[in-house]
Amino acid sequence: MAPLTSSLAYSTDSAGMHPSHTLPLKLRAIAEAGFPAAELGFPDLEAYTEQEHRGYKKLDESGKGDLDTLVQAATNIRKLCSELGLSILAVHPFDHFEGYGESSKRAAKLERASAWFKVLQALGCEMLQVGSTPDESSSSDYDVIAGDLRKLADEAAAQDPPIRIAYELWAWGAYVNTWEHIWEICKRIDRPNFGLCLDTFQICARAYADPTSRNGLLQDPPEGSAVMHLASSLKALAITVPPEKIFYFQISDGSRKVAPDTLLQEAKDQGIGPLYAWSNAWRPLPYMDEVCPRKDGESWGGYLPVLDVCEAVLRTGWRGPWSYEVFYEEDMSKEDKDVPSKWTNAAQESHKFLLKRLKERGF
Numbered sequence: 001m002a003p004l005t006s007s008l009a010y011s012t013d014s015a016g017m018h019p020s021h022t023l024p025l026k027l028r029a030i031a032e033a034g035f036p037a038a039e040l041g042f043p044d045l046e047a048y049t050e051q052e053h054r055g056y057k058k059l060d061e062s063g064k065g066d067l068d069t070l071v072q073a074a075t076n077i078r079k080l081c082s083e084l085g086l087s088i089l090a091v092h093p094f095d096h097f098e099g100y101g102e103s104s105k106r107a108a109k110l111e112r113a114s115a116w117f118k119v120l121q122a123l124g125c126e127m128l129q130v131g132s133t134p135d136e137s138s139s140s141d142y143d144v145i146a147g148d149l150r151k152l153a154d155e156a157a158a159q160d161p162p163i164r165i166a167y168e169l170w171a172w173g174a175y176v177n178t179w180e181h182i183w184e185i186c187k188r189i190d191r192p193n194f195g196l197c198l199d200t201f202q203i204c205a206r207a208y209a210d211p212t213s214r215n216g217l218l219q220d221p222p223e224g225s226a227v228m229h230l231a232s233s234l235k236a237l238a239i240t241v242p243p244e245k246i247f248y249f250q251i252s253d254g255s256r257k258v259a260p261d262t263l264l265q266e267a268k269d270q271g272i273g274p275l276y277a278w279s280n281a282w283r284p285l286p287y288m289d290e291v292c293p294r295k296d297g298e299s300w301g302g303y304l305p306v307l308d309v310c311e312a313v314l315r316t317g318w319r320g321p322w323s324y325e326v327f328y329e330e331d332m333s334k335e336d337k338d339v340p341s342k343w344t345n346a347a348q349e350s351h352k353f354l355l356k357r358l359k360e361r362g363f
Contacts, residue, residue, distance in 0.1 A: 004319065004355055004363055009089040010344050011250070011325035013041035017332045018339070023048040024080060026340045031084035033344035038081070039250075039323045040091050040123065042116070049073040061096070062108040063115030074122035081124075089248065089321055090166060090197075091120055092129035098148040099138025099175070106148060113152055117159050127247060128156065129166045129197050132173035132182065134276070140175040146188035153194040166247040168197035171205035172276040178206050179233070183241055195247040198313055199325070201254055201283055204304040207233045211278045212260045216303060227305075234308055238315035248321040249313055251354070255282040255301030255328070281329035291349035292342070300328070307357050314363055324351065 010030045012023060023044045030038050049070050050056045059065035081088060094116060100106040120128060130149070139145060149167065156163035169182045176182060182196055208230040210218045221229035258266075258278070267277035285291070286306040289299050324347040332339055 004314065004358060005322055005351075006319050007037055007089070007321040008035055008351065009037035009039045009248075009321060009323040010035045010347055011039040011041060011092075011323055012044045013039075013092070013325060013327070018335050019047070020335050020337065021332075021340050022051065023077065025337065026344075027077070027080060027084060027086060029340035029344045031086050032341065033348050035344065035348070036085070037087045037089040037321070037323075039089050039129075039325065040077075040125070042091055042093070042119075045074060045077065045091075045119070046070065048077065052076075059112065059115055061112060063112035065115075067115050067118065071118055071122045074119045078122060078124050088123050088125035089323060090127040090129045091116070091123065091125050093131045093168075094128055095131040095170075096133050096135050097130060097152065098133055098145045099135065099140075100148060101139065101144050106151075109148075110151065110155065113155060117156065117163060120163060121159065121161075126161055127164045127166055129168055131168050131170045132176035134170060134172050134174050134273070136174045138174060142175075142185060142188060145176065146185050149185065149194065150189045150191060153189060153191040157191070157193045162193060164193045164195065164247060166195055166197035168199060168250075169202050169206075170276075171202045171279065172273045179203055179237055179241070183245075186245060195245045196241065197248055197250060198246055198309075199250040199252070200286070200304065200306045200309045201250070201252045201279065203233075203309050204230065204254060204306075205275050205279070209254055209304060211254065211256070211258065211263055211282070212274050214260065216256045230305065230308065234312035238312045241316050243316045243318035243320075246313065246316065246318045246320060248323055249310075249318070250323050250325045251286065251306065251310070251351075252283040252324065252326045253286045253288065253300075253302035253306055254278065254304045255284050256303050257299075257301035257330070258282050280327055283325075283327040285324065285326050285343075285346055285350040287350050287353040288346065291353055292346040307354065307361075310354065310358060311361055311363070314358065322351065 217226040223229040267274040284300040
C-alpha cells in the first residue's frame with residue numbers, strides 16, 4: 001500500500017496571528033518542526049514586503065502596485081526557504097476571480113493573475129490556490145464560472161514553468177461552496193493543470209456543522225441528521241473524484257469555544273458571514289487536546305469529524321501533499337515569539353495522531 005503522506009506542509013497564513021509573528025519567523029518555525037514545505041499566504045508576503053521596504057504599495061484588484069518590490073521580496077523569501085530546506089507547495093488565497101464572463105472585471109482580474117504568476121516564479125512555486133468567490137454580484141451560471149477559470153488555467157499553463165491551479169471550496173462562497181460544486185466546475189474546465197484543494201474544515205462547514213446553532217450541527221439536513229448528511233456526502237466523494245484531480249489536502253478542525261451569539265456579532269462587526277468569521281478565528285488542529293493540552297485545563301473545542309473526511313479522501317486513491325492550515329485567534333494573537341513554534345510542533349504531532357487513527361481503520 002502506498003504511504004499515506006507523500007509530502008507535508010504547514011500554512012503561514014496570517015489571519016489571527018500577531019504582527020510580531022513575521023514571515024521569516026513562521027518559516028523558521030515550520031522548518032524547525034520538520035516540515036519540508038510551506039503553503040505561503042500572499043498577505044504574509046505583502047506584510048513582509050512592507051516591513052522590509054518602507055512605502056511599499058500593495059497590489060490592487062488589477063495587480064497594480066509595487067510589483068517589482070514584491071518580486072524582489074519573494075526572491076529573498078525563496079532564498080531563505082532554500083537555506084531552511086523548505087519548498088513552497090502553493091500560494092494562496094487568490095480570490096474574487098470567477099463569474100464575470102467577458103466584462104472589464106474579468107480583464108482586470110486576469111491582470112492581477114499575471115502579477116501573481118510573477119511572484120510565484122520568484123518564489124519557485126508552481127501551484128496557485130483559488131478560493132471560490134463569495135461575491136454575490138458575480139454570476140451563478142456554472143458555465144460562466146468555468147469559462148473564467150478555464151482562461152485562468154490556460155494562462156497559468158503558459159507560464160514558464162507551468163503553474164497548476166488548485167480550486168478550493170470556501171464554505172461562504174456565493175454559488176460554489178461544497179466539494180460537489182468544485183468538482184462540477186472542474187469537470188467543465190477539463191484542463192490537466194486545473195484540480196482541487198480539498199479542506200476538512202470547509203467540507204464539514206457545509207455538510208456537518210453550523211456554528212450558529214445551539215449544538216453546533218447542521219439543522220434539518222436532507223438525510224435527517226448532520227452525521228448522516230456528512231456520511232452520504234463523503235461516501236459519494238470517495239467514489240467520484242479521481243485522485244489525480246486532488247492537488248493537495250488541507251487539514252484543520254473547527255472549535256465550539258465561541259458562542260453562537262458571539263460569533264454572529266463578530267461576523268456582523270466584520271461585515272462578513274458567520275462561516276467566514278468562524279474560519280478566520282476558530283480552527284484548531286485535529287486532536288489538539290491530545291497533542292497540546294491547554295495549561296488552563298480547558299478544551300480547544302475541536303469537534304469536526306476530520307478523520308472521516310480524511311478516510312473518504314484516501315478512499316479515492318489519493319496519496320498527495322497534506323497541508324495543515326489553522327487559525328486560532330485566541331492563542332495566535334498573543335505577542336509571543338514562541339507561538340508559531342508551538343503550533344507547528346503541535347501540527348506535526350496532530351499529523352502523527354491522525355495517521356495512527358487512519359491505520360487503525362485499515363490504511
